Amino acid sequence: MSGASTEIAVAPVTPLRIIILGATSAIAEATARLWAPGGARILLAGRNEARLNEIASDLKARGAAEAIDWPLDCASANASAELGKMVDRLGGLDILLLAYGVLGEQAELERDPAAAARLITTNFSSAAAWCLAATAVLEKQGAGTLLVIGSVAGDRGRRSNFIYGATKGGLALLVEGIAHKLAPLGARAVIIKPGFVDTPMTAAIANKGPLWAKPEAIAASIVRAGEKGGPEIYAPGFWRGIMIVIRNLPVAIFNKINI
Template identity: 55%
Template sequence: MSHSPLRVLILGATSGIAEATARLYAAEGARLVLAGRNAARLQAIAADLRLRGASAVDIAQIDFVRDDARQAWLGLLATHGAFDHVLIAYGVLGDQPTAEQDSAAAESIMAANFTSPAQWSLAVAEDFERRGSGSLVVLGSVAGDRGRRANYVYGAAKAGIAALIEGIAHRFAGKGPRAVVVKPGPTDTPMTAGMKKGGPLWATAEQVAVVVRRAADKGGPVQYASARWRLVMLIVRLIPSAIFNKMNL
């Protein structure tokens, strides 16, 4: 018995983790819509995915922070039809010292990592709940599990989106759709280009992509990439403040 290919929308498709996840979907013969700001880069990724087995790949040029999420979502539905899976994978790391001094810089970090993906998630959730099916997967971060001086503006935004997706998952309970926040640890992608990499806690985009793809089908509403981060962050959250405040994290 043949099955229709999955219809997948990837928001922020030029990110390293998104591209690696798209390759997994392409190998399954999925129909993909890649959304982002850089049309030339989207076209290059689309061409690669067609060679990797995707049954169809289209692109949509969207500025997630500036464009109205609900209207853009309705436009995508009108053009491409209903989606089975939606992955929200965009975000910015930003610069913590700058954000502490510049309210516009702080607002930019929060808009890209919380406000915008939250609006998109709510628009998608409304459609999925009405249809009684669909998988929404959103990239969070272990940085949201406890505020640290090194990146607490970014971490706060990621904590907010995690809480929102958990709430959507609760809203979906028993209704058919699913919502998942995937929390990677440090990952070797262009977003972390300026960081010193290496060590057992670093992952590749391909390793995280496996978790993201699996999360769309099964598992709880919060998943860590890799799984070891669940224990690591539990330990970090349990460190008493008197000790934590002396740590350079």
């Protein structure tokens, strides 16, 4: 009895189609480097065209099937119109990573209402517009993931950074609501909450201690969030426990702590 050979059809692996807003940030670049070896097609949006070109070349060398530099001021762009062009360029969207934002200096922000307004526009208003535009795309597709970099600073208002913290707290609430909306449709949204990260944005802060993480550690958490989990992750994970304690400190004790 002769046996007939059976061929098993293997579906082709489709490269991830990824958009990164604020692609020149240290965390965004580190994350893109983790996606590149899998042959991802990555669109890099940011203001510094020269840096975008450098990052795109590096990602191609690391295995990215495509790395598209897309010069853009994300904070002032028409999010819906611009995202439509980006998605058309990629032929769809698997992951959008929102990675831009500014830290600001609390005392200066309190003295200068215009500076505070600019920070709020960048960190919340413009970011919210991108999140809502991405939600419309993911809802229509019934698939894909929105990843947004927030901060543990948004978990409880503190005298040292409550204006910045307010923008991140509002953004977290927005993303959690989007996650709830998308869940029945097969798409996801995740807010990533890093603690202290050693990046150029925090270069002026001295005496970095054991709670500080490198961008590469945050990037690994972001990549995992792109695959599963959510709607909220802390990066590194030990920050979840720290923030549970901080959120639940009685006001009488909290007000005596300079954090």
